Amino acid sequence: MAHSFPDIEKEAMGLPAGDRARLAVRLLDSLEEAAESPEEIEKLWLAEAERRFQELREGVAQGIPAQEVFAELRAKRERP
Numbered sequence: 001m002a003h004s005f006p007d008i009e010k011e012a013m014g015l016p017a018g019d020r021a022r023l024a025v026r027l028l029d030s031l032e033e034a035a036e037s038p039e040e041i042e043k044l045w046l047a048e049a050e051r052r053f054q055e056l057r058e059g060v061a062q063g064i065p066a067q068e069v070f071a072e073l074r075a076k077r078e079r080p
Helices: 005-013 017-034 038-058 066-078
Strands: none
Touching: 005 017
């Protein structure tokens, strides 16, 4: 008998925190199995980092100071 997503979610949310954490890890692991290999992911991230660095050097993109980024994140976190 197949269960609906809301039923599974409700049951999972009723689990103790440790069990929910283990379930979350297993679910994430199952997604990673279908993803690229670690080597491919590393290549993709390196290409992305190089692209971003080149955009900064060419003036196409501008960096944001870390203080601003963290201040914005703190402000978002404090909002109800």
